[in-house]
Amino acid sequence: MENESKYTLKVVLIHGQNHTGSTCHIARELADKLGGETTEFFLPRDFGAFCVGCCRCLYESENACPHAAKLAPIVKAIDEADVLILASPVYVYHVTGAMKAFLDHFAYRWMIHRPDPSMFRKQGVCICTAAGAGVKSTLKDMADSLFFWGVGKIYQYGLPVHATRWNKVSEKKRAAIDRSTTKLAKKILAARGHVRPGLKTKGMFLVMRMIQKRGFTETDGAYWQKMGWLGKKRPWK
Numbered sequence: 457m458e459n460e461s462k463y464t465l466k467v468v469l470i471h472g473q474n475h476t477g478s479t480c481h482i483a484r485e486l487a488d489k490l491g492g493e494t495t496e497f498f499l500p501r502d503f504g505a506f507c508v509g510c511c512r513c514l515y516e517s518e519n520a521c522p523h524a525a526k527l528a529p530i531v532k533a534i535d536e537a538d539v540l541i542l543a544s545p546v547y548v549y550h551v552t553g554a555m556k557a558f559l560d561h562f563a564y565r566w567m568i569h570r571p572d573p574s575m576f577r578k579q580g581v582c583i584c585t586a587a588g589a590g591v592k593s594t595l596k597d598m599a600d601s602l603f604f605w606g607v608g609k610i611y612q613y614g615l616p617v618h619a620t621r622w623n624k625v626s627e628k629k630r631a632a633i634d635r636s637t638t639k640l641a642k643k644i645l646a647a648r649g650h651v652r653p654g655l656k657t658k659g660m661f662l663v664m665r666m667i668q669k670r671g672f673t674e675t676d677g678a679y680w681q682k683m684g685w686l687g688k689k690r691p692w693k
Contacts, residue, residue, distance in 0.1 A: 465492030472544030472555030483543035489641035499554035507560035546586035573691035
């Protein structure tokens with residue numbers, strides 16, 4: 457990227473809980489190491505509505521969602537960010553209810569519908585902690601959304617901290633977390649400005665393109681036509 461040394465990395469950090477526990481501390485630690493400008497949201501404090509299943513975002517417009525106005529500040533931050541960090545502790549082997557309710561509102565952005573082209577040039581990070589088990593399935597809950605949004609490069613970091621409070625996490629484990637977040641931050645910073653999706657993402661996009669060419673919904677079809685994706689244009693070019 458031109459003038460990359462002067463480029464301010466924009467990070468949006470979305471917490472799946474209101475309290476500042478282990479997951480929050482680790483996510484903030486990574487964001488701090490990335491430097492730049494970080495915007496934080498806490499769920500459900502900053503957004504706590506449940507999807508009502510009206511499907512208006514799919515068949516009409518995302519702005520037709522009854523919660524569109526409340527969600528708008530987070531959408532704006534996501535669109536302007538270079539790095540998206542989704543952070544959730546493990547709640548019974550999955551993300552928190554607040555994180556799930558939040559992600560449910562982005563069905564319209566999945567590749568089968570109307571993915572935003574900027575997503576294919578962003579980096580995303582999924583972070584979670586558990587007192588015991590459930591890290592893998594919780595990370596998958598968040599990574600699935602990032603993948604189907606089209607995020608160009610996705611990282612996952614989760615671990616059992618064997619504690620329910622950050623101040624109870626051992627010094628040895630904190631040191632390991634520090635090393636891991638430093639390593640991850642270096643990877644993200646090295647990739648900034650030239651992120652491109654991998655073969656799996658490109659392949660999924662082309663499958664969705666085939667579906668759109670056969671016809672799906674009128675709203676989606678008009679969007680894909682407008683983007684030029686039914687022709688030779690691709691969101692990562």
